[in-house]
Amino acid sequence: MLDAWTLFFVITTFALYIGIAIWARAGSTDDFYVAGHDVHPTVNGMATAADWMSAASFLSMAGLIAFMGYGGSVYLMGWTGGFVLLALLLAPFLREFGKFTVPDFVGDRYYSTTARIIAVVCALFVSFTYIAGQMKGVGVAFSGFLGVPFEWGIAIGMVIVFFYAVLGGMKGVTYTQVAQYCVLIFAFTVPAIFMSLIITGNPVPQLGFIGEAKGEGVAMLTKLNTVLNDLGFGEYTRSDKARIDMFCITAALMFGTAGLPHVIIRFFTVKSAGAARVSAGWALVFIALLYTTAPAVGAFARINFIDTVNESTYIADNEDYDARAAEIEADGGKPVPTWYKTWETTGLLAFEDKNGDGVMQYRGPDAPDGVENEVSPDRDIFVLANPQIANLPGWVIGLVVAGGLAAALSTAAGLLMVISSAVSHDLCRRTIFKDMTDKDELRVARASAAGAVLAAGLLGIFSSQLGFVAQVVAFAFGLAAASLFPVIFLGIFWKRMNREGAIAAMVTGLATTFGYIYWFKFVDTDPAHWLFGVSPEGIGFVFMWVAAAVGVVVALATKAPPQDIQDLVEDIRVPGMRTPHGSGDTEMAPLSDR
Structure with missing residues (x-):
């Protein structure tokens, strides 16, 4: 029944997605890049929420909160605060400028083909890093319900996203x-409501999370703290992370959000700057429904995992599960749960019987009984596995699989649009082949999107070496914060910022952040050597200030921008003073290099 429900939801939703893609097939470059500029703000708000709530939000955030506790809140706070920053500070002005893409804004605002090309490189670095995390999420979801290796799960997801993107x-x-x-x-x-009822008796997960454990007369979080302490883990409501690192990760996620090309481009699909503000407000409402539920899901997941796995007797693959489980129960033991055996086939769960007793010991580094940990779970599986762990109905399990795939694929599609537009519009039409027709550009856009799907799949397989989904995505946010945010922010709010400063800022931010991430993920993995104690996930915030400072110094040391560029900066800060590109009969002429 589980397989039947899962297949039903997955096949039904995928058929819906592909059907919509066929119905809304792009017939022009305006349709392909910005959906014709005529998406309703409420509809765009919902689409933006789906674009924003990726596999990192749906699959990984609750899982990392489950295992990091309070320390995992940096992702929740950073992503939420970042979207507010983007909606209030940048989105309306970028829409007023009226270009297709972030490199388009950079190229025209800084009157430079070189700046445009560097912005394309930055956008591709950010997008491919981000999409690696999404494809890992796709692989986790497909491998979980099909029982195939992780790599095959990614391959299947590549085929699906190819069609509608x-x-x-x-x-x-x-x-x-x-x-x-x-x-x-x-x-x-839906599963959060079920689990809240089972564990706390409260149908509202957000209230159950801060309420009492059902029938125990003790706060749910107090119970979880006690259990974790007994097993040698730190308290759930505390964090071992250094305060400076927590601050930098939160800030990198916030400012990185405001520089993410695939989120910014969503505000170009509405008619005006005012509509961009309204759609941003709706997006925050839609996002809040999931983000306020995630901490409860994480706490419920940790309790259920410990209850079902710790002290369970392992059953080998060559044994008859039902017969062996009955034998274990007859002897007063607890057999390994069926959900564990299901996920074990994916390679995302592992058991090493270190003491040879056949019993699974789940322990932390400071276990009072001195027992070594024998169970190694991948954090990204827990939202998908939660309904199985809690023995929820088969239709709930199938629904969650479909939801995980929707989250990963929706963001992957948005990122593919950034990649394809960066190659076809910013690199080809606006830089290399300036006499390219709309028809040719559309062909190149589709071809580059197809190539990006293949590259994204390979990166998804590679991303398993980098960390869990949210961690991989955090690297993308750091790159965006350091390379793109300074030039976008200064380009809107400081008319003295020139092309030399923008080029210097982008190169500095991208090179330093990427170099730091690469060095401390692949060369020197000792946290004791981190700069100021800041992890690779948070270093983008530090180098953002370095990049901005370099940009300002270079701008002041070189010639000021032309007067028409300075007038343009004044105009875009007053919505309605100019006609955005694509919104009417008057289109702003592209600015040539000076």
């Missing part, structure tokens, strides 16, 4: 993301 462009992606939001939010909240 390459065929429909931004128009198809937008309306597909509306459907995906409905699927993912329903899939996330």
Whole structure:
């Protein structure tokens, strides 16, 4: 029954997504890049929420909160605060400028082909790093319900996303993301309600999280703290992370959000700067439904995992599970749960019988009884595995699988649009082949999206070496914060910022942040050597200030921007003073290099 329900939800939702992509097939470059600029703000808000709530939000955030406790809140706070920053500080002004992409903004604002090309490189670095995390999420979801290796799960996801991203462009992606939001939010909240009722007796997960454990007369979080302490883990409501690192990770996620190309481009799909503000408000409402539920899901997941796995007797693959489980129960023991055996086939759960007693010991580094830990779970599986761990109905389990896939694929599609537009529009039409027709550009956009799907799949397989989904995504946010945020922010709010300063800032931010991440993930993995105690996930915030300072110094030391550029900066800060590109008969002429 589990397989039947899962297949039903997955096949039904995928058929819906592909059907929408065919219905909303892009017929022009405007449709392919920005959905014709005519998406309703509420619809765009829902699509933005789906684009924003990726596999990191749906699959990984609750899982990392489950295992990091309070320390995992940096992701929740950073991503939420970042979207507010983007909605209030940048989105309306970028929409008023009216270009297709972030490199388009950089190229015209800084009157430079070189700046445009560097912005393309930054956007590709950020997007490919981000999409690696999404494809890992796709692999986790597919491997979990199909029982295939992780790599095969990614390959299947590549085929699906190819259809609706390459065929429909931004128009198809937008309306597909509306459907995906409905699927993912329903899939996330329904099992959370079930688990809250089981563990706390309260149907509202947010209230159950801070309430009492059912029938025990003690706060749910107090019970969890006690259990974790007894097993040698730190208290759930405390964090071992250094305060400076928590601050920097939170800030890198915030400012990185405001520099993410795939989120910014969503605000170009509405008619005006005012509509961009309204759609941002709706997106925050839609995002809050999941983000306020995630801490409860994480806490419930940790309790259920410990209850079902710790002190369970392992059953080998060559044994008859039912017969051996009955034998274990007859002797007063607890057999390894069936959900564990299901996920073990994916390679995302592992048991090493270190003492040879056949009993699974789940312990922390400071276990009072001195027992070594024998169970190694991948944090990214827990939202998907939660309904199975809690023995929820088969239809709930199938729904969650469909929701996880919707979350990963919706963001992957948005990122593919950034990659394809960066190659076809910013690199080809605006830089190399300036006489390219709309028809040729559309062909190149589809071809580059197809190539990006293949590259994304390979990166997804590689990302398993980098860490869990949210950690990989955090690297993308750091790159965006250091390379793109300074030039976007200064380009809007400081008219003295020139092309030399922008180029210097982007190169500095990208090179330092990427170099730091690479060095401390692959060369020197000792945290004691981190600069100021800041991890690779948070270093983008530090180098953001370095990049901004370099940009300002270089700008002041070189010639000021032309007067028409300075007038343009004044104009875009007053919505309605100019006609945005694509919103009417008057289009701003591209600015040539000076």
